[in-house]
Each structure stands twice: as C-alpha cells, then as structure tokens.
Amino acid sequence: MYIKDIFAKNETVISLEVFPPKAQVPLEDVLPAVQTLAETKPAYMSVTYGAGGGNTANALEVASAIQNDFGVTALAHLTCIGATRDAILEILDNFKARNIRNILALRGDFPKDVPFDKDSMEYKYAYQLIREIKAYGGFCVGGACYPEGHVENPNKEKDIDNLLYKIEAGVDFLVTQLFFDNNMLYSFLYRLAAKNINIPVTAGIMPVTSGNSIKRMCAMSGATLTPKFRAMVDKFGDKPDALRQAGIAYATEQIIDLISNGVRRIHIYTMNKPEIAGKILENISSIIH
Ligand code: FAD
Numbered sequence: 001m002y003i004k005d006i007f008a009k010n011e012t013v014i015s016l017e018v019f020p021p022k023a024q025v026p027l028e029d030v031l032p033a034v035q036t037l038a039e040t041k042p043a044y045m046s047v048t049y050g051a052g053g054g055n056t057a058n059a060l061e062v063a064s065a066i067q068n069d070f071g072v073t074a075l076a077h078l079t080c081i082g083a084t085r086d087a088i089l090e091i092l093d094n095f096k097a098r099n100i101r102n103i104l105a106l107r108g109d110f111p112k113d114v115p116f117d118k119d120s121m122e123y124k125y126a127y128q129l130i131r132e133i134k135a136y137g138g139f140c141v142g143g144a145c146y147p148e149g150h151v152e153n154p155n156k157e158k159d160i161d162n163l164l165y166k167i168e169a170g171v172d173f174l175v176t177q178l179f180f181d182n183n184m185l186y187s188f189l190y191r192l193a194a195k196n197i198n199i200p201v202t203a204g205i206m207p208v209t210s211g212n213s214i215k216r217m218c219a220m221s222g223a224t225l226t227p228k229f230r231a232m233v234d235k236f237g238d239k240p241d242a243l244r245q246a247g248i249a250y251a252t253e254q255i256i257d258l259i260s261n262g263v264r265r266i267h268i269y270t271m272n273k274p275e276i277a278g279k280i281l282e283n284i285s286s287i288i289h
Contacts, residue, residue: 001073002140003102005174006043008199011266014281015075015202016040018066018272020058027061034062036274040281044102046075046175046267052082052107056091064098075142076100078131079108080123081188082116088129093266094135104175127165134170145174145201147188147273151222160191162285173199175198175267178199178206178217180250181226182257189263202265203258207251207276208242211237248276258288 006013016037021030025256038045047063049056059076067074076095080088095103107126123129126143133141143166144233149159166198179185185203192201210215211233218225232250238245255266270277281288 001043001101002025002172003073004076004140004200006029006073007173007265010260013043013202014284014288015044015046015265015267015270016277017044017048017204017267018056019064020062022050022275023055026060027058027257028064028169030062030272031065033045033272033274034072036068037272037277038066038072040278041176042072043073046071046104047096048076048206049077049079049106051079051081051106052111060094060098060100063095063100067100068241074100075102075104077106078129078133080126080129081105081108081110083123085122085132086236088123088132089136091107092133092139094139101138102140102142103133104144104161105171106144107135110125120188125162125165127169127171130169133204142173142175142202143171144177145188145289146177146210146222147179147184148222148224150177151220156191156213159253160195162190163197164195168192168195171199173202176204177221177223178204178269179223180206180208180229180254181224182261184250185263186225186261200265200266204267204269205251205258206269207271207280208233208238208247209271209273210274211243213220213271229262244276248279248283252280254282255280256287259284261265 016033035174045066049059063074063076066072149156153159232246236246
C-alpha cells in the first residue's frame with residue numbers, strides 16, 4: 001500500500017523506524033526485534049539506510065521482511081550521496097521486485113573521515129533523487145524535513161526555500177527530524193502553511209533512553225533541549241533504568257500533546273527496542289484507537 005493512501009484515511013497514524021544490521025552482522029541479530037515491533041501493528045515501518053550504501057543488502061532484506069513476511073507496509077530509506085544513477089536504478093529494480101512501494105528519499109551526510117569530491121556527485125541534493133524515483137514510477141516518495149532547520153542552513157527561511165525543491169520534485173509526504181520541544185514543530189507547520197505547502201507531515205519522536213546517545217544525537221541534529229528535558233537528563237543520566245522510564249514518559253507526553261493539538265501522524269524512532277516502543281504504544285492505546 002502507498003503511504004499517501006494510508007494518510008488519506010484521515011485517522012491517527014503511528015509508524016515505527018528500525019535500522020538494519022551493519023554489513024557483516026547477521027540479519028538474525030535484528031529481525032526478531034523488528035518482528036516484535038511489527039506485531040504492534042504500526043501503520044508502516046521505515047528502515048534506515050547507511051549513506052554510501054555500505055549496508056544496502058541488509059536494509060533491503062529487513063524492508064522486505066517487514067513488507068512480505070511481517071504483514072506491515074515498509075518504507076525503505078534511500079540515500080543518494082556518492083551514488084551513481086545506475087546504482088540507484090538497480091536499487092529501485094530490487095525494491096520493485098520485493099514489492100516495496102514506499103521510499104524515503106534522502107541525500108545522506110557527507111563522510112567525516114574520508115575525502116569527498118562534492119563536484120563529481122551525480123546527485124547533490126535529495127530533490128534530485130526524488131525526481132529520479134518519480135520518473136522511474138510506481139513509488140510513493142517521502143522526504144526529510146527539519147522543524148529547527150537543517151544544520152547546513154543559515155536560517156529557517158532558507159530551509160523552507162530549499163524544501164520547496166522537494167515539493168516541486170513531487171514528494172508525497174515529509175518526515176521530521178527528531179525534536180524535543182513541540183513548539184518547534186508547531187511553528188514549522190505555520191511556516192509551511194505560509195508557503196502553501198500542505199502535503200502530509202509526520203512528526204518524528206525519539207524516546208530518549210540513554211544519556212550518552214542523547215548528546216550524540218543532539219549534536220548531529222541540532223535539536224533544542226527544553227529545560228524540562230535537560231533536568232531529566234541531568235537527574236537520571238547515569239541511572240539507566242530511571243532514564244529509560246523518564247524517557248518513555250517524556251515521549252508519551254510529547255505524543256499526547258501533538259495529538260491533542262491536531263497532529264495526526266507520529267513516527268517513533270524505536271532504535272530497535274520493542275520494549276520501549278511497546279510501553280509508549282501502551283500509554284497511548286486509548287488515545288490512538
Ligand atoms: P537535502 O534535501 O539534499 O538537504 C541537504 C542540505 O542542502 C540542506 O541544508 C538543504 O536545505 C540544502 N538544499 C537542498 N536543496 C538545495 C538546493 N537546490 N540548493 C541549495 N541547497 C539545497 N541519513 C542516512 O544516512 N540514512 C537514513 O536512513 C536517514 N534517515 C533520515 C530520516 C529522517 C526523517 C531525517 C530527518 C534524516 C535522515 N537522515 C538519514 C539524515 C539525512 O541524510 C541528513 O539530514 C542529510 O544531511 C540531509 O538529507 P536531506 O535528504 O534532507 O538532504
């Protein structure tokens with residue numbers, strides 16, 4: 001099923017993100033967790049993709065298992081940084097052969113340690129990949145968006161201007177970068193409305209369950225930390241069980257506030273942890289049904 005058709009139903013949509021194992025790691029290390037998450041019956045599940053294509057095969061296998069074995073619509077992420085057109089077309093052939101019909105089209109981040117010739121890239125921006133997939137045909141295509149602005153942009157105005165390239169390329173829906181302050185999403189939605197961008201936007205929620213990962217994630221994403229969030233990490237950062245419980249409560253509250261304010265599409269970054277996503281889903285079970 002196309003994700004745009006799921007969104008058209010006008011219901012609250014909860015989706016989950018998982019990541020595939022690294023290239024040398026067996027699929028069996030990850031598939032049981034993915035299956036447990038699929039059993040919670042999310043509207044769809046997305047599978048991340050390593051920029052540079054290092055784990056293409058595993059990403060395809062995990063997306064295929066979701067779509068064909070676990071009975072949940074799969075959204076396969078695909079990055080274009082450093083990829084040739086031939087390689088992208090081959091991946092699209094493989095997705096099609098495995099009945100995967102939804103792609104989140106991304107640029108990917110520039111590698112930090114390896115020299116990279118930006119001028120020789122066949123795809124410089126995600127909108128070019130979106131255009132490629134649309135020209136290929138038969139896929140529903142999502143793109144990334146950034147409530148607090150993408151880290152490479154000088155300001156939020158420029159960020160929305162650049163987002164327009166994805167809209168013009170025909171993107172069907174957007175998924176946000178993680179955020180911890182819902183006001184960031186609400187003001188982003190106002191900025192989209194001001195530019196007459198009215199395609200579906202899915203709010204990406206990251207439950208925080210480890211003090212170390214949060215510092216890394218925030219540095220990468222540029223997400224603002226609210227005083228409430230900071231107090232939680234300060235207080236429980238070195239107490240894993242307490243932080244896990246507090247992180248689940250924080251994500252639950254964020255989701256309830258979003259739904260209360262009319263945001264109907266929520267994407268939970270599960271980090272392949274069914275017990276955490278499961279608790280959140282239990283906390284909101286009567287709210288979403
Ligand atoms: P782009 O849309 O190409 O944007 C990159 C930068 O270029 C932005 O600053 C943008 O404003 C600017 N820009 C865009 N178009 C133009 C233009 N025409 N002219 C000038 N500037 C322009 N990374 C992975 O490696 N694997 C994943 O699976 C993955 N999943 C993600 C899922 C979500 C929901 C999100 C939000 C991010 C994900 N990322 C993933 C990270 C993503 O690859 C990075 O954030 C990357 O830096 C930008 O990707 P993009 O697709 O938004 O790129």
